[in-house]
Amino acid sequence: MNPALSDKLLEIRGKFVSSLPEREERLSALHAKLTEGTCTANDMDELRFIVHKIHGLAGTLGFNALGSFAANLETDVNAAIEKGGYSSALCDGVTSLIGHVQDAINT
Amino acid sequence: MRHKPATLFENTTTRCNRSLTLGRNLGARLETKKDMVGQMKILAVDDDEIILELLKEVVGAAGFPDITLVTSGAEALHTIKNSPTRFDCFLLDIQMPEMDGIELCHHIRKFPAYRSAPILMITAMADRQYIDRAFTAGASDYVTKPFDVLELGTRVNLAARLVQEHAAAEDKSFALEALRDQIETKNPVALSEEIRIDGVAGVIGKLAFENYLLQLTRGGLFGSCIVAFQVANISTIHAHSSGSDFSNTIIDIAEAISDNLRRSEFFLSYRGNGQFVAICHKVVMDTFNDLPGEISMSIRDMELVYDNGAKMDVQLVMGQPVKCGFFSSKNTLEPLYKAVDSAETAAQSLRRLPKNNGWSSKIDTIRNRLKHPSAKNVTKMEMGF
Numbered sequence: 001m002n003p004a005l006s007d008k009l010l011e012i013r014g015k016f017v018s019s020l021p022e023r024e025e026r027l028s029a030l031h032a033k034l035t036e037g038t039c040t041a042n043d044m045d046e047l048r049f050i051v052h053k054i055h056g057l058a059g060t061l062g063f064n065a066l067g068s069f070a071a072n073l074e075t076d077v078n079a080a081i082e083k084g085g086y087s088s089a090l091c092d093g094v095t096s097l098i099g100h101v102q103d104a105i106n107t
Numbered sequence: 108m109r110h111k112p113a114t115l116f117e118n119t120t121t122r123c124n125r126s127l128t129l130g131r132n133l134g135a136r137l138e139t140k141k142d143m144v145g146q147m148k149i150l151a152v153d154d155d156e157i158i159l160e161l162l163k164e165v166v167g168a169a170g171f172p173d174i175t176l177v178t179s180g181a182e183a184l185h186t187i188k189n190s191p192t193r194f195d196c197f198l199l200d201i202q203m204p205e206m207d208g209i210e211l212c213h214h215i216r217k218f219p220a221y222r223s224a225p226i227l228m229i230t231a232m233a234d235r236q237y238i239d240r241a242f243t244a245g246a247s248d249y250v251t252k253p254f255d256v257l258e259l260g261t262r263v264n265l266a267a268r269l270v271q272e273h274a275a276a277e278d279k280s281f282a283l284e285a286l287r288d289q290i291e292t293k294n295p296v297a298l299s300e301e302i303r304i305d306g307v308a309g310v311i312g313k314l315a316f317e318n319y320l321l322q323l324t325r326g327g328l329f330g331s332c333i334v335a336f337q338v339a340n341i342s343t344i345h346a347h348s349s350g351s352d353f354s355n356t357i358i359d360i361a362e363a364i365s366d367n368l369r370r371s372e373f374f375l376s377y378r379g380n381g382q383f384v385a386i387c388h389k390v391v392m393d394t395f396n397d398l399p400g401e402i403s404m405s406i407r408d409m410e411l412v413y414d415n416g417a418k419m420d421v422q423l424v425m426g427q428p429v430k431c432g433f434f435s436s437k438n439t440l441e442p443l444y445k446a447v448d449s450a451e452t453a454a455q456s457l458r459r460l461p462k463n464n465g466w467s468s469k470i471d472t473i474r475n476r477l478k479h480p481s482a483k484n485v486t487k488m489e490m491g492f
């Protein structure tokens with residue numbers, strides 16, 4: 001890979017990391033709703049959207065663990081939306097994703 | 108004339124392994140036009156600005172700096188309509204709010220200028236239903252996120268070569284039109300050319316078909332069947348047809364195959380030289396047994412004739428269906444080539460048969476058997492396997 005592209009990718013990776021606290025905040029808010037059992041269809045859509053974006057970006061920018069975890073969680077969120085309900089396993093999944101996001105921020 | 112061939116692929120991409128090896132003729136021609144590749148004008152659509160920035164850098168590093176970035180389907184359509192110059196290639200995300208990338212792809216294909224432009228879907232949606240919807244809407248290629256930055260550059264390069272193929276084809280069309288006015292040519296459509304087929308269910312272009320198959324194998328989405336069909340007497344039909352006559356015959360045959368494949372989910376493609384290939388999902392292998400006879404009957408019922416009114420006899424044979432799951436290697440077109448080889452072998456066998464033992468009498472026999480339920484099943488041998 002040419003050095004100029006490498007530098008640019010590092011810069012974009014930095015931007016992605018900078019965007020993570022905001023995504024983490026939204027995930028935490030949605031997690032709270034999941035735990036309380038007050039998650040609406042719109043909230044589930046938002047959850048899917050955030051997880052999907054992390055899935056798409058993280059792996060490409062070198063955060064493989066975060067990307068893989070988000071990919072699996074996206075499947076679970078889609079299944080929950082299709083089923084029209086969610087289980088405590090989904091809440092646990094979101095908790096773990098938040099953990100992965102924090103790891104990426106700290107890295 | 109219902110259709111006119113707009114896309115002329117001659118000696119197009121020889122796609123081995125990762126589908127990135129170009130045929131020698133094309134490669135040589137492209138070398139001389141290398142500077143044109145960098146001028147490809149690209150429109151990238153993604154609602155995530157970080158992805159857009161990433162695309163800009165990756166595609167720019169691959170030699171394509173002319174890239175316009177927009178964040179929604181509506182903005183993309185507005186940009187397309189108001190752009191003073193034509194875009195050559197599109198990179199579309201699927202999952203976007205309001206208008207998703209598949210719907211946008213469908214809209215882009217409605218512009219006459221973009222009927223053949225490469226459209227690459229770049230998405231985290233790896234399920235087959237999304238892949239199928241994207242190719243049905245007219246996508247040329249499908250890249251899943253997370254993507255390898257170098258591979259994305261290569262795929263955009265492949266799209267650039269497609270753009271050049273189209274440009275060369277347009278030049279050729281103009282030249283042929285001019286020639287047609289001056290001299291009486293029997294058939295300006297070459298036998299090997301890919302003929303554009305619009306409006307027939309499940310039909311996609313040759314390159315899109317190969318990309319679709321590669322995408323399935325990359326994702327390990329096996330369990331499908333590939334089957335090829337060969338018009339055994341295509342040279343005779345071609346020699347006796349005018350250009351539009353030949354194109355319409357190919358479209359009619361595609362229609363007959365498509366109609367008879369409808370019991371399964373499928374994509375069909377015409378590869379030139381009288382060769383069709385289909386990929387079928389969720390299909391029981393036994394259902395293929397009667398397929399060649401049924402398709403041949405559909406063709407015969409169309410009562411195809413040449414321009415001069417003479418009856419056209421279309422001898423279509425089907426090769427052995429090839430299950431994709433039989434191949435452990437990913438990212439190859441091996442099952443496709445195996446299916447195509449099988450159809451070619453079947454066609455060669457048919458050509459070797461004596462005339463009085465030929466295709467028409469076989470069809471009559473099969474037709475009679477199908478009319479009488481007590482008759483025994485049509486066997487593979489009879490269908491030219």
